[in-house]
Amino acid sequence: MNTITMRPPVTAAKADRSFWLQSIDADAVTAPLSGSETCDVAIVGGGYAGLWTALRIKEQSPQTEVTVLEADFCGSGASGRNGGQVHTWFAEIDMLRALVGEDDALMLCRATADAIEELQGLQASGTIDMDLRLDGWLWTASSTAQEGAWAQAEALSRALGEARFQPLQRAEILRRTGSAASYVGIMEGRAGTVQPAKLALGLRQLALSKGIVIHEHSPVIEIAPGPRPQLRTVKGALFAGKVVLAANAWLSAIPELHPYLYVVSSQVIATAPATGILERIGWVDGASICDAQHHVLYYQRTPAGNVIFGRGTGGIAYRDHIDGRFNRSGDAGADNIRELHRVYPQLKDVPVLYDWSGPIDCTAQHLPVFGHLKDHANIFYAMGFNGTGIAQAPIAGRIMASLVLGRDDAWSRCGLVGLDNRTKLPPEPFRYVGAKVVRRAIRRKNDLEILNRKPDRLTRFLAGLAP
Structure with a gap:
């Protein structure tokens, strides 16, 4: 049984927080995990993906006890820092079809259109004021x-x-x-558009109203896998039947996931x-x-x-x-x-x-991926949102809920589940050195093309190596 070591969080000082977070003076409202607790499903990460997963599980299985552990406060990560743009997956339908096939691509794109209507409904009902x-x-x-x-x-x-x-x-x-x-x-x-931090904090409040337990300022230090995994924080331990890892870029610390x-x-x-x-x-x-x-x-x-x-x-x-x-x-x-x-x-x-x-x-395909760790069928992950997530995270929640609850349906079977058809990236130091070279070429190419000048052949070749 190998312990999964999580990377320590690097929280932003108040002055470094996004405009969205600073404009509403966002912060934690729930207590850190202290002592020992148990639940049916533990979710690591209190952003859009984690909160939508918690809400979808509660929708489908109200008796399931769900606990969210957030390293800083809900929405402090990518969910409260992004550009606030809301659009469907139809803009990526060609990439989706190449990865998951035409039927799944169309299903996923339509689902994001439905998610936008769901957001509109949450705002119209007064449930979440998100400036949509x-x-x-x-x-x-x-x-x-x-x-x-x-x-x-x-x-x-x-x-x-x-x-x-x-x-x-x-x-x-x-x-x-x-x-x-x-x-x-x-x-x-x-x-x-939305005010993304308002949406994140609104989802937090909605989750709390549904009986979902949230512990902020509770970074997970390590996870001990097993029939009932143990998640350890600085001041406590959470024992769960199943675990969902929805911690954005921090999942790069997990050796099985990092190559992708x-x-x-x-x-x-x-x-x-x-x-x-x-x-x-x-x-x-x-x-x-x-x-x-x-x-x-x-x-x-x-x-x-x-x-x-x-x-x-x-x-x-x-x-x-x-x-x-x-x-x-x-x-x-x-x-x-x-x-x-x-x-x-x-x-x-x-x-x-x-x-x-x-x-x-x-991810190399610029599309998210969902699944469970190879040797731990009760530890699931959601990763790779590539900066497009406001209308996509509600769909991630549906996929994750089906996987966690063991449902055999269109969500658990969709082509975004599993790493088999995903591209592995080079190991270090080739990854870092190559990325630096490619990034520099992309910047040079962008700057020239904005002026309607054609980049040289080497610049075009190097920029074309980007995933």
Whole structure:
């Protein structure tokens, strides 16, 4: 019986927390685990994946005792740090079909559309105030190299009877966003933005109301597998019949999972409110916007007029060792500020008040994977959300609930379950050195293509090695 050692958490200082968390003064509301407790299902991680899994298990099996152990506080990780963009998996339907087949791909995409309606229902009923605004998701090009990035996904969706997207031209993009940087693209109408920290904390409150036990400030140090695994924290121990690992990038510490998982950073900034300028340029609604460069830009405006502007920077660490640099980049958001001013030169005099980062767990296929550890059929995992998770995590919860409860259904049988069809990544030091080289090439390629200049052949080759 080999003990599973978890990586110590690297929690963000208050000043390094996201705008979302700081704007609502988020923090823990439940007590740490102290002493010895038991439950039927223990969930490691109090973000979207962990909380949705807990809620789905309770929906299907109300008598099941579920306990969530969160290292910091619910929503303090990726769930409270992301860009707040809500869109379906139809944008990735071509990648899904390549991995799981057409039937499962269509089922999963439709399920994310249903999840958006579920979020709308939670807000409309007053259950969770998440600032959900379904004003659309715009996927655009701001250079010739980005044109048509959406073509395969859009064509496949249409061929399968799901006309989710409508074309966008320069005038409409300018009218919707107030920016002339992007000039062609598509839009998914039933999509938009949320305040991600409000959603996470709302899920925490909903879980507590359903009788789910949550212990915050309770990082799991190690797990002793067995018929009833023991999860050890600094001050306590939790004995469970089954365990769910939903700890995002921290699962890279588990040797069985690490070959399929790599950790990168994403950087986000938030400006001071600029309502007057935004109204003047016509950016007035809650649409989410992306451009199609490799290190994708994603942005939205809040109801109060702050501009949230994020970019997948691809920052990495040797052996995926996550440290404080993943909480804040150290350059005060300089790279994002440069891109913000390219897209919105009108905002050059608006102060940037917040900058933050966060680790993202990625798989080579850029799609999540679910299952149980090879030698421990009662220890399950959910990982690899790649920064797209607000409409996807409710589906993760359904898949995990079916696996944990032993159900034989479309969720437990779907092609996202299991590692057999997943690509292994190189071992260290090749992984780290190769990632550094590829990242540098991608940055060079992006910077040239934004100027409509063609990168040299070596740069294109190296950038093409990215998973």
